[in-house]
Amino acid sequence: MTTATVPDNRGRYGVFGGKYVPETIMFALEELETAFDEAIQDREFNELFQRELAIYSGRPTPLTKADRLSESNGGASIYLKREDLNHTGAHKINNAIGQALLAVRMGKKKIIAETGAGQHGVAAATVAAKYGLSCKVYMGKEDIRRQALNVFRMKLLGAEVIEVTSGSQTLKDATNEAIREWVAAVEDTFYLIGSAVGPYPYPKMVKQFQQVIGYETESQFKEIQKGKLPDAVVACVGGGSNAIGMFAPFIEKDVPLYGVEAAGMGVETAHHAATLSKGSNGVIHGSLTKLLQTSEGQITEPYSISAGLDYPGIGPEHAYLHETKRVTYEAVTDEEALHALKLLCENEGILCALESAHAVAYSLKLAKEMQKDQHIVVCLSGRGDKDVHTLMEFEEGGE
Amino acid sequence: MNKRWEVFQHSSDYRFTPYIMAGDPCEEATIELSLALEQCGAHALELGVPYSDPLADGPVIQRAGMRGLAQNMNLEKTVKLVSKLRERGLKIPVIIFTYYNLLLQLGENRFLKLAEDSGVDGVLVPDLPYEESGYLQKMCSEHNLALISLVSPTTREEKLVRLSSEAEGFLYCISSLGVTGIRSEFRAGLDDFLKAAKQNCRVPVLVGFGLSTREQIQQFDGSSDGFIVGSAIVKKIEELESDLLTNREEAIKTFKSYIESLLPVYSR
Ligand SMILES: Cc1ncc(COP(=O)(O)O)c(C=O)c1O
Numbered sequence: 001m002t003t004a005t006v007p008d009n010r011g012r013y014g015v016f017g018g019k020y021v022p023e024t025i026m027f028a029l030e031e032l033e034t035a036f037d038e039a040i041q042d043r044e045f046n047e048l049f050q051r052e053l054a055i056y057s058g059r060p061t062p063l064t065k066a067d068r069l070s071e072s073n074g075g076a077s078i079y080l081k082r083e084d085l086n087h088t089g090a091h092k093i094n095n096a097i098g099q100a101l102l103a104v105r106m107g108k109k110k111i112i113a114e115t116g117a118g119q120h121g122v123a124a125a126t127v128a129a130k131y132g133l134s135c136k137v138y139m140g141k142e143d144i145r146r147q148a149l150n151v152f153r154m155k156l157l158g159a160e161v162i163e164v165t166s167g168s169q170t171l172k173d174a175t176n177e178a179i180r181e182w183v184a185a186v187e188d189t190f191y192l193i194g195s196a197v198g199p200y201p202y203p204k205m206v207k208q209f210q211q212v213i214g215y216e217t218e219s220q221f222k223e224i225q226k227g228k229l230p231d232a233v234v235a236c237v238g239g240g241s242n243a244i245g246m247f248a249p250f251i252e253k254d255v256p257l258y259g260v261e262a263a264g265m266g267v268e269t270a271h272h273a274a275t276l277s278k279g280s281n282g283v284i285h286g287s288l289t290k291l292l293q294t295s296e297g298q299i300t301e302p303y304s305i306s307a308g309l310d311y312p313g314i315g316p317e318h319a320y321l322h323e324t325k326r327v328t329y330e331a332v333t334d335e336e337a338l339h340a341l342k343l344l345c346e347n348e349g350i351l352c353a354l355e356s357a358h359a360v361a362y363s364l365k366l367a368k369e370m371q372k373d374q375h376i377v378v379c380l381s382g383r384g385d386k387d388v389h390t391l392m393e394f395e396e397g398g399e
Numbered sequence: 400m401n402k403r404w405e406v407f408q409h410s411s412d413y414r415f416t417p418y419i420m421a422g423d424p425c426e427e428a429t430i431e432l433s434l435a436l437e438q439c440g441a442h443a444l445e446l447g448v449p450y451s452d453p454l455a456d457g458p459v460i461q462r463a464g465m466r467g468l469a470q471n472m473n474l475e476k477t478v479k480l481v482s483k484l485r486e487r488g489l490k491i492p493v494i495i496f497t498y499y500n501l502l503l504q505l506g507e508n509r510f511l512k513l514a515e516d517s518g519v520d521g522v523l524v525p526d527l528p529y530e531e532s533g534y535l536q537k538m539c540s541e542h543n544l545a546l547i548s549l550v551s552p553t554t555r556e557e558k559l560v561r562l563s564s565e566a567e568g569f570l571y572c573i574s575s576l577g578v579t580g581i582r583s584e585f586r587a588g589l590d591d592f593l594k595a596a597k598q599n600c601r602v603p604v605l606v607g608f609g610l611s612t613r614e615q616i617q618q619f620d621g622s623s624d625g626f627i628v629g630s631a632i633v634k635k636i637e638e639l640e641s642d643l644l645t646n647r648e649e650a651i652k653t654f655k656s657y658i659e660s661l662l663p664v665y666s667r
Contacts (some may be wrong), residue, residue: 010530020499020526022455024551024576166461167451176454183455184577186553283500283526284452296473297504298451 006320011200013320019199021179021286028186033201035051035106045105052097053212056130057087059094061213063220063377069364076231076370078363080380081153081217083242084352090382091213091242091373092123092194098129098209104192110189112136114178116143116171117307118150119382120194120355125159127192128283137160138178140169147307150386168301172312175285195239196315199286203244203315210245217377218249225375232366234258235379236359238273238308238330240315242381251326259318260362265329273302274331275314276322284313290322305334305390308353308382336361338394341384354390401543403492403520404568407442407603413616413663414452414603414625416569417632418445418459418496418519420463421480428643428650432636433484437491437653439658442625444489445462445523448477448497455498455525457580459630462637474501474510482517492520494547494568499527507535521545529562540594547571552592564599572596572623574608581630583608585618593622617663628661 006013019029039045053059061082070077083091094326103111111133115121121137128135137154141163144151154161167173176337182191196206221230233250236261247257264272272278279290284299292300304310323328332340337354340361345351352360356379363378370376384391400408405412417436421429433444449467453460474497481493487627495514502524514522522544527535532546539546541558545568550559551577563570572593575586586592587605597604607627616626635657636643642650 018531019528020531022525022551023528023549023572024553026528026530027553027555069407166458172452176452179454180578184574282503283498285454286526293504294499295504296475297501298468299500300451381632 009322011317016289018288018320020283021199024183025186036205049265057093060216061085066348066360073364075367076374076376079377083381084383088123088126090119092120095206095209096123096127099192100131100331104131108190110134111192112178113192114138114175118147121154124192125154129157138162138164140164140174143167195241196244197239206241207244210241211248213245214248229255230377231374232256234359234363236260236355238311240318242379246379257327259327259329260358261331262309263333264303267331271303273304273309276329277331285315289316289319307353330362332358332361351384352380353384354387356381407492413620414442416627417441418629420447420465420467421477422470423463424640424643433654443492445494445496448474450498457578458635460579463633474505478513478517481519485518494521494523496523499524511538515542521547523547539614560599563596566602569603570600570603572606574606579630581611590622
């Protein structure tokens with residue numbers, strides 16, 4: 001397939017990717033690339049990473065067959081890759097552990113991170129505590145208000161949460177601010193990015209640390225289904241880290257892949273986060289990719305009920321997989337996601353994250369178009385405890 | 400190299416290059432501020448373009464960008480503003496300071512043609528490092544525009560040699576790590592960095608980022624050929640915002656005396 005050669009040696013996925021950053025941090029990206037390439041060639045580093053995933057985060061996470069949900073929905077049967085059972089409740093910790101171990105290996109004592117909903121912020125604060133690093137988390141003022149619980153968690157973990165008041169005071173501005181801080185403190189600070197976005201080598205590195213999701217899935221599925229591969233694999237896409245990790249081993253194989261974006265109130269409205277369906281080529285946070293913007297190039301504010309999908313850009317590899325049509329990207333509305341979340345709760349006793357509910361919602365549609373003896377694997381990227389407040393507001397406010 | 404750059408390069412002064420944001424607080428104010436800066440002795444002018452996500456800028460310039468955005472200023476209008484500046488008699492080189500996404504959306508070729516026709520002399524793209532700038536570099540030379548290179552104290556030696564020897568217009572040396580903004584202290588070893596930058600450079604070497612007082616500016620006189628002041632001037636414009644909108648003549652007077660207080664005594 002066409003994807004074998006990406007990224008090229010300039011950090012390009014087709015036209016996407018690259019390093020669009022101020023000159024001051026170019027050396028740090030080179031240094032990071034060298035350190036990362038050395039680390040992943042090093043058996044000791046890999047063993048350490050695998051061990052930490054096992055004994056700290058509780059991997060491997062199970063692959064659970066959703067019997068009652070599949071039965072009541074009809075069509076193909078649905079399997080859930082249980083990233084919600086990770087330490088801290090989402091796939092974000094895989095990447096945070098990987099990057100923190102790399103930071104330690106590079107002798108960096110300070111990490112900085114951006115966060116929207118606070119999931120990556122909590123993961124970063126967690127690994128900082130575990131590996132004895134100082135941690136600053138940049139978070140938009142608006143998100144601090146919406147996600148008070150996660151702010152408190154980060155502080156409990158010893159991180160400093162820095163309120164970002166620039167721009168629209170959400171994730172994109174928090175990311176700008178983290179990059180600004182990195183430019184200022186680049187000589188002793190490691191920027192622990194939270195998704196498969198940013199300047200090269202970040203998209204490659206985040207994929208590497210998240211691909212454990214896909215490789216575990218492949219071997220677990222083969223064991224259950226006597227060596228077969230799934231008939232479809234589905235994951236939600238914010239910046240794209242759980243999806244690219246899940247897709248990694250299947251990209252070169254004959255398995256249909258689906259990425260699910262947030263359609264918010266509908267892709268035909270102004271309130272969505274459907275970057276690939278509605279965006280155009282541009283540069284955001286150091287990378288050439290698809291993004292939501294005005295015709296003049298001002299980046300617009302996305303919307304989704306799930307804070308983790310509420311991002312105006314997307315990782316460059318997804319932009320590439322979209323362009324080459326290797327992955328099909330679909331969008332699911334708030335309402336469809338909420339409905340799927342409830343169905344999963346009621347039929348399987350699993351409260352998933354609102355982000356993950358987008359993937360579940362699309363799988364339910366897809367399953368109906370497939371045969372009873374076919375199988376879909378969904379990446380259940382996180383648990384829904386963090387969303388209980390949003391769900392309560394929704395229940396009380398509407399219906 | 401055009402006439403305006405020639406004058407700039409042959410000047411024996413310690414060259415003053417101010418930065419202001421287009422459309423802050425309104426288009427006419429930008430025109431009059433630019434002319435005032437030239438009258439105060441500016442050797443070149445950097446004109447910023449408002450952007451939603453200016454990741455190389457600190458709070459002062461971010462706020463100026465928001466004010467510019469509120470005026471619906473954009474890249475195309477900023478370039479066209481330069482032809483108005485030329486009509487009003489501005490003679491110094493003008494450099495458009497724009498983030499890359501704005502250039503991409505207008506279209507690099509369209510921008511360059513428009514810039515050439517409007518009397519623009521240079522382009523500075525803070526988020527387009529040398530490694531990504533090949534195409535724009537080539538196109539800029541075809542349109543007689545200087546693509547201004549930025550070098551930082553963290554730039555590796557071989558790269559510094561290459562960038563300084565290939566620089567056009569002027570070489571922009573960043574005085575400190577971090578984003579634009581007013582600073583009270585500069586990086587140790589800055590003189591050595593400036594010296595290294597000058598060694599291979601055929602064009603003037605300018606120091607910028609953080610300069611806000613006459614004392615700070617004078618401190619770099621020996622080691623560089625000129626200086627850039629952005630945030631301090633933009634902050635002054637912010638203070639004068641309401642007068643610049645309603646009582647412009649008075650505001651421009653105050654602005655000029657501020658600029659004079661900033662400049663090294665000998666550069667006037
Ligand atoms: C549970 C969960 N799933 C998915 C996402 C989206 O991120 P990504 O697309 O990088 O996986 C987030 C982000 O916060 C999340 O918390």
